[in-house]
Amino acid sequence: MGSAIDSFLAMLAAERGAAANTLAAYRRDLEGSEDVVGALETASREDLARLPGAWADLAPATVARKISALRQFYGFCIDDGLREDDPSTALPRPQARRPLPKILTHAEVEALFKTAEDEAASERPAAVRMLALLELLYGSGLRATELVALPVSAVPRDAPFLTITGKGGQQRMVPVSRRAQAAISRWMEVRPGGSVFLFPSRAKHLSRIRLYQLVKELAARAGIDPAKVSPHVLRHAFATHLLEGGADLRVLQTLLGHADIATTQIYTHVDSARLVALVNERHPLAGGRGAS
Template identity: 35%
Template sequence: MQADHALGLFDGQLKAQNRSEHTLIAYHNDLVQFFDFAALESGVEPEQLHVDQVDIYIVRSFLGQMTDRGLERKSMARKLSALRAFFKFLCKEGILQKNPVQRIATPKLGRKLPHFLSIEELNRLTQAPDCTTLLGARDQVILELLYGSGLRVSELANLNRQDIESDSFLLRVRGKGNKERIIPLTRYALEAIRNYLAMREDNQEALLLNYQGTRLSVRSIRRILDRLALESGLSHHLHPHMLRHSYATHLLDGGADLRSVQELLGHAKLSSTQIYTHLTKERLREVYEQSHPRAKKM
């Protein structure tokens, strides 16, 4: 099968799995870059490359070239993740019999602690929208759900009206792999949702709409957050995941157990949640060193 045809099938599979727009674009671009390299190595034009022409030596040469170009290990790991997912899909579908990436080791990464907002910063941020206007009320919903319920930005964009269980203060969320989970709604979030929907004069099922009356995209949510960060005086770029990080960190700071936070975040593995314990330990160390007389440096 030609590589570009196989890539089209793989893109369709990722969309069916409800993967984020960012992942779709990143994986697609990484694979196109790899195909160009593999075609050059195989002595054919990219559109003539077949997936069964790729072997472990081509994969290793590609990764070697990326290393020579000074590519960061995090970016290298992402490209390798795209290749793993792609060739695993081809083998599962019976398009390939042998996976050329199976014996390639993933480069070890130094794990960075996620950034999160302080309570004071969050208070300033949630006071930024003008809730007397339709779009301001919508922006308030965005903030209350990203921080109050720890949603991924893709989960937020895909929410529908019927996902809100007002009587029980619960929210039905479809996460990675189209897995559904039920998480609590804060009183602030529910009030923001009710205020926003009361201003709407449409029958659209999407919870969040843009100014044209269609579903709000992930990219638009990112732009809205950047604007709100600027309006509230935050000195740094506000990524949607920063609000999710803040949600998890503040839960653990408040005494929540790790397993509960894992379930609320929709993490498949506990190790994905454990990074937040490192974050709180680092913060405790800073508080201790700044506050205890025995900890202060001479």
């Protein structure tokens, strides 16, 4: 379909470092819109006004994503001289609310670790690997895709940091706790050789799907509803519990690899109790002094 879409996607890849999955999602959204209104580079406001009707059965977040793709596409068309007007002004501006993250209690996290540690005491490679995976998910807040694709070369030697390549090919340094370092060292002693990946499998490296399965199986053995637990939920727990411990939001943004701090701010909702206590304990008028 339209070369304007190809040019737009090429710009996203070259100038913004958009990942392959992101580019594929943009293409689906834009070409799906073309199926309704025809070539986007020549579509009118009236043409685009038909799109919300075609999206009537979609979730608000999905509609918001499609509208965002179209707005960016037409901004590119204007910047590139492909057209002078922006027909996407005919589209609504949905207020899609970001879903609140699932969270685990400290007790649930402790139950997961106790089960993993008890099982790793057997020194079975699969159990030792599970403990290392859990330590990196909760102890460093890695995304599932970042974790499974870790090369052995990323394992810290002198400095307690991992070099992570995240979304859009952006690199960041992530601290590794002493516990995680110890778990990785145990795994390195029993890990199969011959692979550049820290967590190898027969194909390439441990798949993200298999990681999800392993985490849910561990949750079941720990007596926790598997539906409550996933690698992403453990990443949320890492962020939430750091905030509870007093971590700065900007530091947390860096650790999680968020390009926009607005993404990180979603975690502040779970920290309201601590914020209230902080005001009551630290505010200059706290401490029982009455108003004059």
